[in-house]
Amino acid sequence: MTAALPYPALHASHGGVWLREEGVTRPVGKGEAIMLAADTPLLLLNAPLVANRLGYPDLSGLDLLELYAFVHPARFVVPTPKGLAHALGLAEPADDAGVPALLHAAAAELIARCQRPDWPEREGAWSQLQSLARLRWAWAGVLAPAIERPQRAERWLFARLPEWEEAPERPQPAQIVLNEAEVARRLASLLDANAEERPGQRDYARGAAQVFSPRARNQVPHLLLAQAGTGVGKTLGYLAPASLWAEQSGGGMWVSTYTKALQRQLRRESARAFPPATDSKAPPRVVVRKGRENYLCLLNLEDALQGGFSGRAAILAQMVARWAGYSQDGDMIGGDLPGWLPTLFRQRGMTALTDRRGECVYAGCPHFRKCFIERSVRASASADLVIANHALVMINAARARDPANRPTRIVFDEGHHVFDAADSTFAAALTGAETIELRRWVIGPEAGKAKGRRRGLAARLADVASYDEDGARAIAQACEGAGALPGDGWLGRLNEGAPWGPLENLLAAVRALVHARDESGGQDAGYGLETEAAQLDGDFVELAGAAQAALEAIRSPLTRLGLRLEALLAEPPDWLDAAGRARIEGARGAIAWRCDLLAAWIALLARLGGPADPEFVDWLSVERSDGREWDIGIHRRWLDPMKPFARAVLEPAHGVMLTSATLTDGARTDAAAWEVAVTRSGAGHLGIAPARLAADSPFDYASQAEVLIVTDVPKGDVSSLAAAYGRLIEASGGGALGLFTAIRRLRAVHGRIADRLARSGLPLYAQHVDPIDTGTLVDIFRDDPRASLLGTDALRDGVDVPGHSLRLVVMEQVPWPKPSILHRARRLAGGGSAYDDRIIRARLAQAFGRLIRTAQDRGHFVVLSAAFPTRLLSAFPVGTPIRRVTLDEALQSVAGGVSATDEFGAATRLEADTP
Ligand code: SF4
Numbered sequence: 001m002t003a004a005l006p007y008p009a010l011h012a013s014h015g016g017v018w019l020r021e022e023g024v025t026r027p028v029g030k031g032e033a034i035m036l037a038a039d040t041p042l043l044l045l046n047a048p049l050v051a052n053r054l055g056y057p058d059l060s061g062l063d064l065l066e067l068y069a070f071v072h073p074a075r076f077v078v079p080t081p082k083g084l085a086h087a088l089g090l091a092e093p094a095d096d097a098g099v100p101a102l103l104h105a106a107a108a109e110l111i112a113r114c115q116r117p118d119w120p121e122r123e124g125a126w127s128q129l130q131s132l133a134r135l136r137w138a139w140a141g142v143l144a145p146a147i148e149r150p151q152r153a154e155r156w157l158f159a160r161l162p163e164w165e166e167a168p169e170r171p172q173p174a175q176i177v178l179n180e181a182e183v184a185r186r187l188a189s190l191l192d193a194n195a196e197e198r199p200g201q202r203d204y205a206r207g208a209a210q211v212f213s214p215r216a217r218n219q220v221p222h223l224l225l226a227q228a229g230t231g232v233g234k235t236l237g238y239l240a241p242a243s244l245w246a247e248q249s250g251g252g253m254w255v256s257t258y259t260k261a262l263q264r265q266l267r268r269e270s271a272r273a274f275p276p277a278t279d280s281k282a283p284p285r286v287v288v289r290k291g292r293e294n295y296l297c298l299l300n301l302e303d304a305l306q307g308g309f310s311g312r313a314a315i316l317a318q319m320v321a322r323w324a325g326y327s328q329d330g331d332m333i334g335g336d337l338p339g340w341l342p343t344l345f346r347q348r349g350m351t352a353l354t355d356r357r358g359e360c361v362y363a364g365c366p367h368f369r370k371c372f373i374e375r376s377v378r379a380s381a382s383a384d385l386v387i388a389n390h391a392l393v394m395i396n397a398a399r400a401r402d403p404a405n406r407p408t409r410i411v412f413d414e415g416h417h418v419f420d421a422a423d424s425t426f427a428a429a430l431t432g433a434e435t436i437e438l439r440r441w442v443i444g445p446e447a448g449k450a451k452g453r454r455r456g457l458a459a460r461l462a463d464v465a466s467y468d469e470d471g472a473r474a475i476a477q478a479c480e481g482a483g484a485l486p487g488d489g490w491l492g493r494l495n496e497g498a499p500w501g502p503l504e505n506l507l508a509a510v511r512a513l514v515h516a517r518d519e520s521g522g523q524d525a526g527y528g529l530e531t532e533a534a535q536l537d538g539d540f541v542e543l544a545g546a547a548q549a550a551l552e553a554i555r556s557p558l559t560r561l562g563l564r565l566e567a568l569l570a571e572p573p574d575w576l577d578a579a580g581r582a583r584i585e586g587a588r589g590a591i592a593w594r595c596d597l598l599a600a601w602i603a604l605l606a607r608l609g610g611p612a613d614p615e616f617v618d619w620l621s622v623e624r625s626d627g628r629e630w631d632i633g634i635h636r637r638w639l640d641p642m643k644p645f646a647r648a649v650l651e652p653a654h655g656v657m658l659t660s661a662t663l664t665d666g667a668r669t670d671a672a673a674w675e676v677a678v679t680r681s682g683a684g685h686l687g688i689a690p691a692r693l694a695a696d697s698p699f700d701y702a703s704q705a706e707v708l709i710v711t712d713v714p715k716g717d718v719s720s721l722a723a724a725y726g727r728l729i730e731a732s733g734g735g736a737l738g739l740f741t742a743i744r745r746l747r748a749v750h751g752r753i754a755d756r757l758a759r760s761g762l763p764l765y766a767q768h769v770d771p772i773d774t775g776t777l778v779d780i781f782r783d784d785p786r787a788s789l790l791g792t793d794a795l796r797d798g799v800d801v802p803g804h805s806l807r808l809v810v811m812e813q814v815p816w817p818k819p820s821i822l823h824r825a826r827r828l829a830g831g832g833s834a835y836d837d838r839i840i841r842a843r844l845a846q847a848f849g850r851l852i853r854t855a856q857d858r859g860h861f862v863v864l865s866a867a868f869p870t871r872l873l874s875a876f877p878v879g880t881p882i883r884r885v886t887l888d889e890a891l892q893s894v895a896g897g898v899s900a901t902d903e904f905g906a907a908t909r910l911e912a913d914t915p
Helices: 030-039 047-054 064-071 081-088 096-115 125-134 140-146 180-190 199-212 234-249 260-273 298-308 311-324 340-344 372-382 390-399 415-425 432-443 462-467 469-482 490-495 501-517 538-570 578-608 642-650 671-679 718-732 743-759 774-783 793-797 821-829 833-849 870-875 887-898 903-913
Strands: 009-013 016-021 024-028 222-228 253-257 286-288 385-389 409-412 428-431 529-532 616-625 628-638 655-660 691-695 705-710 736-739 764-766 788-791 808-811 859-863 882-885
Touching: 009 030, 009 047, 009 096, 016 030, 016 096, 024 030, 024 096, 030 047, 047 340, 064 081, 064 096, 064 125, 064 311, 064 340, 081 096, 081 774, 096 140, 125 140, 125 311, 180 199, 180 234, 180 260, 199 222, 199 234, 199 409, 199 655, 199 691, 222 234, 222 671, 234 253, 234 260, 234 385, 234 409, 234 655, 253 260, 253 390, 260 286, 260 385, 260 774, 286 372, 298 311, 311 340, 385 390, 390 409, 390 415, 390 578, 390 642, 415 628, 415 642, 415 655, 428 432, 428 578, 432 469, 432 490, 432 501, 432 538, 432 578, 432 628, 462 469, 462 538, 469 538, 490 501, 490 628, 501 529, 501 538, 501 616, 501 628, 529 821, 538 578, 578 616, 578 628, 616 821, 671 691, 705 887, 718 736, 718 743, 718 808, 718 887, 736 793, 743 764, 743 788, 764 774, 774 788, 774 793, 788 793, 793 833, 808 833, 821 833, 833 859, 833 870, 859 887, 882 887
Parallel strands: 222 655, 222 691, 253 385, 253 409, 286 385, 409 655, 705 859, 705 882, 736 788, 736 808, 764 788, 808 859
Antiparallel strands: 009 016, 016 024, 428 628, 529 616, 616 628
16 A cells, blocks of 8 residues: 555535644634645545534635546446545444545555556556646646556557447247146246245246237236235236246337336346357346436547537536446446546536437447447347346337337336326426427537537438429528527527517516416415416417417428438439448437427417317416526326327337236225226226236235334424434434425425434435535435435435335325315326325335335334324235334434344344443
């Protein structure tokens, strides 16, 4: 190990601030720390988080996380002192005061690793460091002596990345029926030799095998709804028949998830059912596929590296380039790019590194053959198992122009989210933010605002325009039409009462009407505002008509251009080589998507002047956060989004399974509860009765969990709420997940208790407070049994923390649905208060599901609500003890639970006693 660096090391938590200089650590005040940081480079861990703790947003320094990302790109680390210590094989600091010494040791260790001959990530490091030095990266000078100049010039990233291979078209799968005994044997072979016998899992696997059978009628898929309690082992339950079917039929199937956590788990577990081929050159059997906007676009990266970015964003681009050379699949969001890396750079430049705006030039791109997105698309066409997400499956089904690429056997895991995913996928939103995106896609960035290589349609299709007169005319007309869309500064113009063009005029009228009519009570709280699209006067309808005509003036030439491109592909000119063809095919797909978008907007505007369509819910909105307006527009949702889902996804499929622990109402399996699941599957729109399967959880909830409904925390009193949270977390010794329905209350509670808990050695993290992405917050929470985490909706369902780290869930109140215009319409159609109850039971069941993940888990589920209706109690698994108690009684139970005399509790007590 090299000698300690001559820089002071600073650590700040909610419990205090510590500084280490010349081998001595001492507590310091925030003021002293800030003054020192302004003068001297300091060693820090996670600068934005330290800045947040100090209340000094401009803090910068030598961040150990940046150093880690350079030395070990694409390697996982929990970004905490403990996590860093584990990743580097160093001793964990005993307390906050021990952290600065760890920072010195970690820096020395990381620098020493660069000097070792067997440093696995050496390739590219020297060259990248030279670029980072030019950008004045804080670590560049420190690392320079440690990284030896290679004897031969290093290949740059774009030369090092492998090319994807073109795969032959896949033949149709054989029509087979899986043999039950074989399915059972396959399942047994996937389980560990010492795994417990789980009859529920066997039945589940047998049921899942049905969806792979040949279908009897066109447009009538096998549809299975499988309610599987937590712990049934559903993943291997469906992967067993899926892997058998893939082997015997030669086909590929998709599993779709809603959360990234499950996607990661599936990637791990699928290796058992689909072991990688022994030939390392063979295409992968399992591919994770996400939307394009998740992946690094190499052309955008090249542009950023060559001067498109400046300042910290340019350093981030270098870090991303370093990672790209070692990444498994180029997935920047939820893949192997550390989730904390972009937040270190305050997300600057991240969006511009992906293909978020659909500006890909396909085969016209010099990196096409190495492109991560293209590789994932090709790999998924030949894979046996594609792991995707609900949104991508639906977009693919609705928009993919190549039916051969559509999956025909799909398992929707986390099936209770299919409704929400369909709701967003099949929605239309004509808003300022959406229209400006379209304008940029057609015309390109406005003069003087061009960042990087972004160009408009005319530049992207310049060769077509020079060859085809009609095509050139259509491009010119589309550009002229797009000039009427909102441009940069549109919100400012609306605020000043000086909108420009037909769309901005309409948006100004929308804004005025929403402010006039909104009665949600959100005005003072700074939340978004909305009003239904009803009783619109003649002036408004006239403005909508003008906007409609303006949109038509874009759609019509774009449609013609699409036809011209199709004609070019049908009768290709001499100059159109394979690469040009692929590029035009890509452009045709992108144009078709924009035409669909424009058609949806036009239909929405056309309805404003006429009678409402009962299939849709339309409303006007002003989006705000903390009182600041950031978007304005008109929205349309399907009253039942499972109708378009049934047509786009179910109808063309051969077999579909929806499975979840909370598919039915409150996870029950009586007839009424099943009716809910059937209605929400979309089966009714195809006139089919789905098969049903229920597998009960093997957990003994009567002894593993307890639900406590606290009756004496007054509603609306934030001080009492905060005190209750603080005392409950203390009673359990951390390990608490706190769920909120409002960000404002979450922040208020966190602000009141975080410091006190930290001084007791109980760190408290929070979504919407800590500058850390949600995935990393969960990693931190999982890694530290004394940590607690506060959050909102995303944590209610996306947290998989088995074991001791999660032993208490606290909900601040009954999770009532937000009374939005959309909710009101669906409530009316769905049975009034019974509809609300179903939503609440589902939310309670999902939140409760976080608590007990294995047969060894124990824990309490606490709801701080005196008025918790008895009819909602069926949300909890049968047999779970439920008590209405005072806060003091709840504290006794929670404290008793963590100091129980069982093996698990004894371990807890020991940890709690350790200083
Ligand atoms: S092919 Fe498209 S997405 Fe891929 S690197 Fe090139 S421009 Fe980016």
